[in-house]
Amino acid sequence: xxxxKKLKEKHQKEFSLFPIFxxxxxxxxxxxxxxxxxDPTEIDKLFRSSSGSFYKKTDSQKLNEMLVKQxxxxxxxxxxxxxxxxxxxxxxxxxxxxxTWDNTDALxxxxxxxEEVNKDKRMLKILNKACGIQLCKNIGxxxxxxxxxxxxxxxxxxxxxxxxxxxxTIK
Numbered sequence: 001x002x003x004x005k006k007l008k009e010k011h012q013k014e015f016s017l018f019p020i021f022x023x024x025x026x027x028x029x030x031x032x033x034x035x036x037x038x039d040p041t042e043i044d045k046l047f048r049s050s051s052g053s054f055y056k057k058t059d060s061q062k063l064n065e066m067l068v069k070q071x072x073x074x075x076x077x078x079x080x081x082x083x084x085x086x087x088x089x090x091x092x093x094x095x096x097x098x099x100t101w102d103n104t105d106a107l108x109x110x111x112x113x114x115e116e117v118n119k120d121k122r123m124l125k126i127l128n129k130a131c132g133i134q135l136c137k138n139i140g141x142x143x144x145x146x147x148x149x150x151x152x153x154x155x156x157x158x159x160x161x162x163x164x165x166x167x168x169t170i171k
Contacts, residue, residue, distance in 0.1 A: 004087035007077060011070045018063060020055040029054070081126060088130035098137040103127070 021032030033040045036056055046054050055063060077083040091106035092098075107114060117123045 002086045002090055003083045004090050014066060019059055020053050022052050024052050085126050085130055088127050092130055092134045097134045
């Protein structure tokens with residue numbers, strides 16, 4: 001299983017269990033206050049974020065600790081090549097890189113910039129590998145049975161062949 005996806009799901013579950021609610025109208029607000037065990041008039045006991053979320057002031061330290069822990073887990077995991085590959089591969093797929101050939105949204109989702117990745121040889125190599133696999137999805141020849149190097153070489157040969165056919169057609 002994709003280790004990045006597994007960590008994302010773990011963090012989402014932790015966040016989902018946190019006593020917080022989102023409200024964008026009075027009815028949602030009143031219902032959310034009930035879930036926190038508060039009367040809708042007790043707004044002085046709440047923190048409100050810019051995203052429309054509300055939580056008890058007494059829970060602010062717990063929320064901060066959870067978010068700091070999650071950021072550290074993610075940051076520590078990104079130091080592992082397999083995890084970083086899983087992260088790039090997941091986000092590239094999630095942002096349809098195989099169709100757009102634009103990795104900007106995937107990098108943004110991971111809080112990376114292209115400049116940052118280009119400066120780090122390890123990250124750049126892993127990103128290029130993930131991009132290659134995503135591009136090969138369009139060819140429809142992705143097989144886990146093949147070794148990754150042979151698979152990538154096969155995809156690049158097919159891309160070159162496809163480009164040669166296109167160039168002949170244009171002439």
